[in-house]
Amino acid sequence: MPQPISFLDWIESYRLFKKDKTTEANGGPKKQDETLNGSKEKSRALDGHAGQHNGNDDGAGGATPNRTGGVLSVDSGQPSDGEVEKMGVDNSRVKILRPRIFAMALIVSIGGLIFGFDTGQISGFLEMSDFLRRFGNSNGSGGTPAFSDVRSGTIVGLLSIGTFLGAIGAAPIADFFGRKVTIVVGNIIFCVGVIIQIATTNAWYQIAIGRWVAGLGVGMLSVLTPMYQSETAPRHVRGALVSAYQLFITLGIFIAYCINYATETDNGARQWRLPMGIGFTWPVIMAVGIMFLRESPRWDYRKGRIDRARTTIAKSYGVTENHWEVKREMREIKEKFDAENAGGGQHRWYEVFTGPRMAYRTLLGITLQALQQLTGANFFFYYGTKIFQATGLNNSYVTSMILGGVNFGMTIPGLYVVEHFGRRRALITGALWMFCCFMVFSSVGHFALDQQNPTNTPGAGTAMIVFACLFIAGYAQTWGPIIWAVTGEIYPTRYRAKCMGMATANNWTWNFLISFFTPFITQAIDYRYGYVFAACNFLGAIVVYFFLCESQGRSLEEIDTMYILHVSPLKSSKWQAPEGEDLVTADALHLAPGARDIRKADAAGMEGEHRVENIPPATDHHGIHDISGTNHVPEI
Numbered sequence: 001m002p003q004p005i006s007f008l009d010w011i012e013s014y015r016l017f018k019k020d021k022t023t024e025a026n027g028g029p030k031k032q033d034e035t036l037n038g039s040k041e042k043s044r045a046l047d048g049h050a051g052q053h054n055g056n057d058d059g060a061g062g063a064t065p066n067r068t069g070g071v072l073s074v075d076s077g078q079p080s081d082g083e084v085e086k087m088g089v090d091n092s093r094v095k096i097l098r099p100r101i102f103a104m105a106l107i108v109s110i111g112g113l114i115f116g117f118d119t120g121q122i123s124g125f126l127e128m129s130d131f132l133r134r135f136g137n138s139n140g141s142g143g144t145p146a147f148s149d150v151r152s153g154t155i156v157g158l159l160s161i162g163t164f165l166g167a168i169g170a171a172p173i174a175d176f177f178g179r180k181v182t183i184v185v186g187n188i189i190f191c192v193g194v195i196i197q198i199a200t201t202n203a204w205y206q207i208a209i210g211r212w213v214a215g216l217g218v219g220m221l222s223v224l225t226p227m228y229q230s231e232t233a234p235r236h237v238r239g240a241l242v243s244a245y246q247l248f249i250t251l252g253i254f255i256a257y258c259i260n261y262a263t264e265t266d267n268g269a270r271q272w273r274l275p276m277g278i279g280f281t282w283p284v285i286m287a288v289g290i291m292f293l294r295e296s297p298r299w300d301y302r303k304g305r306i307d308r309a310r311t312t313i314a315k316s317y318g319v320t321e322n323h324w325e326v327k328r329e330m331r332e333i334k335e336k337f338d339a340e341n342a343g344g345g346q347h348r349w350y351e352v353f354t355g356p357r358m359a360y361r362t363l364l365g366i367t368l369q370a371l372q373q374l375t376g377a378n379f380f381f382y383y384g385t386k387i388f389q390a391t392g393l394n395n396s397y398v399t400s401m402i403l404g405g406v407n408f409g410m411t412i413p414g415l416y417v418v419e420h421f422g423r424r425r426a427l428i429t430g431a432l433w434m435f436c437c438f439m440v441f442s443s444v445g446h447f448a449l450d451q452q453n454p455t456n457t458p459g460a461g462t463a464m465i466v467f468a469c470l471f472i473a474g475y476a477q478t479w480g481p482i483i484w485a486v487t488g489e490i491y492p493t494r495y496r497a498k499c500m501g502m503a504t505a506n507n508w509t510w511n512f513l514i515s516f517f518t519p520f521i522t523q524a525i526d527y528r529y530g531y532v533f534a535a536c537n538f539l540g541a542i543v544v545y546f547f548l549c550e551s552q553g554r555s556l557e558e559i560d561t562m563y564i565l566h567v568s569p570l571k572s573s574k575w576q577a578p579e580g581e582d583l584v585t586a587d588a589l590h591l592a593p594g595a596r597d598i599r600k601a602d603a604a605g606m607e608g609e610h611r612v613e614n615i616p617p618a619t620d621h622h623g624i625h626d627i628s629g630t631n632h633v634p635e636i
């Protein structure tokens with residue numbers, strides 16, 4: 001059945017058609033890969049280096065590593081013109097900054113905006129007079145309505161429980177139904193959650209339930225956004241797109257603060273219903289926008305839609321289907337698919353613990369995501385309005401807006417930091433910086449601020465706001481974006497979706513715990529709560545120092561190799577990948593079910609025969625369906 005063609009596809013086809021015509025008019029040959037429909041790719045599973053690639057072969061995840069560039073930007077590793085001539089492959093320059101890429105970045109990153117908008121919104125709601133009147137407990141001082149700790153904790157925290165479940169459920173749903181459909185479903189679920197909230201007149205639990213439902217959608221999108229981006233974007237911009245996700249989270253928080261500021265002066269339900277209603281805009285744009293985008297080529301390939309996958313990659317790179325980049329991506333997808341299916345595809349979920357150095361990496365990702373929340377950033381984002389009201393500020397919405405602005409503004413240099421200062425250095429410096437900021441914030445709050453009458457100590461209030469801003473500036477440039485980048489790169493592709501799902505779910509778990517327990521804890525120990533976050537930041541610096549390998553400027557294969565070879569994190573910045581040799585990478589290994597077959601000694605010695613586990617060739621004897629359609633991707 002012919003596939004529906006989107007408007008963007010149409011523009012792209014027309015552009016390529018024009019380009020082809022021009023090339024022909026200039027006498028340039030219309031290059032066709034002659035081997036495309038004919039030759040059978042030799043299965044490599046039997047040779048001692050099963051699944052490993054030769055020097056020119058970029059294999060499991062990228063091209064020749066570029067040691068100086070960003071980790072996710074890799075050297076083109078492109079063959080010389082002469083080589084290309086022989087192979088008859090289109091080697092024209094890839095232009096990345098094209099409307100299609102911008103459109104994709106914008107539409108898909110809205111997943112982050114929805115996440116941020118929901119995070120930012122609730123802090124202002126809790127202080128709005130109409131919201132308090134309708135949903136608060138009526139036991140506040142002087143008879144004014146206020147929220148009990150249980151109630152505010154439940155309203156704020158239930159979203160995170162929903163997001164946890166959404167994050168866990170997203171990957172299997174997206175594997176079954178496809179990325180696009182699941183993104184649309186995530187957006188619809190989010191809208192249902194908002195409808196539940198907006199429809200209530202005075203049932204606080206309806207707000208809480210609505211947030212739980214909306215959270216399911218946000219959680220799904222928090223996994224699907226980076227997944228769709230990394231599966232579909234040209235490799236040169238993958239890193240930047242993943243970071244754009246965090247940028248959109250911060251933009252969402254900031255927009256929510258601004259809208260709250262504008263509506264809180266209203267006396268009626270419009271105060272909170274309007275910002276909530278504006279929340280429909282983002283999922284509608286995203287769900288409609290995604291219809292114009294194509295399905296992830298990785299998913300298409302797995303479902304046997306090889307031609308469609310190839311066309312999508314070509315469109316995403318803005319080149320012809322005979323282009324070198326398209327061949328490379330198709331080969332990469334095929335090899336990973338074959339390697340995963342070797343051994344009958346009997347790979348169980350627990351391989352995320354039993355696979356090559358996987359227990360270490362899985363636990364590291366989970367820990368880092370927990371520590372990202374334990375930096376204490378959401379202490380400000382969820383309860384900022386309340387905190388700054390308690391410091392005696394007239395309009396705490398303004399302070400929230402400043403915090404949100406600093407967060408958003410500082411995430412932009414953060415995109416540079418992530419690629420240029422090294423993950424380890426940036427994370428350790430960031431953690432120590434945030435440690436200092438919390439020490440000052442808490443000490444001033446506990447010892448200098450007059451908590452009963454904060455207006456008596458305006459200097460203390462100002463100092464607290466300044467240190468909160470300094471904290472956020474540090475967070476936005478380091479732990480905010482870098483943790484997402486790091487958890488996207490320490491896993492081999494075959495385990496990435498599961499491991500990222502688990503790590504993201506842990507981020508939400510701690511997000512929930514902090515949002516739920518903050519009111520109780522501050523009630524009990526006031527601003528000394530900040531010491532807890534200070535200690536966690538210190539712990540974060542220690543964990544990074546001892547356990548995280550430096551991945552900046554390395555290809556995904558090199559990072560994988562570093563962990564498999566037990567390279568010491570302390571020496572990892574200086575580690576030299578073996579030049580011109582195959583890297584031992586988990587993606588290229590034809591692992592037996594359980595994936596327990598790789599040990600450090602084998603890997604370090606690169607003894608190919610130890611890595612094969614006597615698995616017969618995947619395509620010939622195991623009934624594994626070669627769905628590549630081409631049976632071929634040329635050796636480049």
Ligand SMILES: OC[C@H]1O[C@](O)(CO)[C@@H](O)[C@@H]1O
Binds near residue numbers: 250407
């Ligand atoms: O920018 C702050 C926001 O970033 C996150 O930590 C996600 O990376 C959120 O939990 C937080 O609200």
